[in-house]
């Protein structure tokens with residue numbers, strides 16, 4: 008999968024960007040504040056319907072514009088898609104696929120599997136479990152067609168159960184929710200466990216390459232005692248859940264933990280090592296998608312050179328090349344791209360939100 012044209016209007020300081028990306032490497036250089044991260048953020052927004060930087064989409068719209076629009080032309084296995092997304096200051100979102108309205112963000116996300124490696128992305132390793140659940144669920148979204156609907160239904164049921172918890176003094180009225188909720192929770196957990204297991208060899212291989220000095224262990228935790236059926240646990244925990252006011256255990260608390268030499272990675276790894284581990288995980292997930300679904304992720308790398316020594320930079324360049332994916336890489340200057348195969352890709356420069364192709 009590769010974007011063959013990208014048009015960005017009114018997105019942060021990118022007033023009118025229109026270019027034809029290289030199907031391989033795209034290097035974007037520019038001074039601080041020129042719009043490099045914003046360009047990656049725009050591509051990410053198109054594939055996720057949200058930013059990786061800002062929780063409030065209105066702040067992303069150019070100060071003087073009523074909306075932003077993103078258009079892309081995308082090719083995959085001899086098919087071409089025209090994708091469009093517009094977000095207004097009022098919060099309305101329009102998604103168009105091949106000129107047709109009424110599509111959802113999930114439809115765009117399905118077409119555009121992508122991985123981001125950015126300074127914010129370190130939260131995958133040093134943030135809360137929600138970031139690691141999102142990592143697993145990204146994989147399931149692309150591997151298991153029923154996952155998205157099942158997880159959405161489960162989340163709705165949990166919300167309703169939490170509201171009911173505040174009103175019931177007996178367990179009996181909650182059992183109606185729990186009878187529906189339990190099999191869904193069990194199913195989501197089974198899928199997550201299976202995916203985590205399937206991904207493990209890719210993660211181990213990738214970590215051995217990027218962090219050969221460390222023994223990395225990965226483990227999946229489903230969010231409740233694995234020897235207990237979820238329905239049983241909900242009934243058992245009723246009093247505790249009622250006192251706290253919400254459902255304490257379950258798939259909404261699952262985690263995918265990483266240890267280095269037996270210790271939590273966020274405690275022992277340097278910042279550079281954390282970045283390498285993030286690269287290893289993202290590349291492993293992309294590689295697994297290609298192996299199992301014959302699909303290529305798009306890779307977005309913000310501030311590629313920071314924290315990495317030259318050897319690791321060239322290792323990352325090599326792995327990205329090996330992935331045969333389309334890649335967007337930002338750097339302050341061409342100097343920082345010495346370890347990258349610049350001659351094989353396209354080089355662009357951003358100056359105050361204006362993009363120009365360099366020879």
Ligand SMILES: Nc1ncnc2c1ncn2[C@@H]1O[C@H](COP(=O)(O)OP(=O)(O)OP(=O)(O)O)[C@@H](O)[C@H]1O
Nearest residue numbers: 019020039040041042043044045066067068069070
């Ligand atoms: N809603 C907005 N409208 C217009 N400009 C904005 C908006 N939000 C942010 N900006 C500006 O857009 C510019 C682009 O920021 P961006 O983070 O993309 O730069 P960058 O090239 O990645 O910089 P750095 O190298 O410092 O990371 C900044 O000057 C920022 O102040």
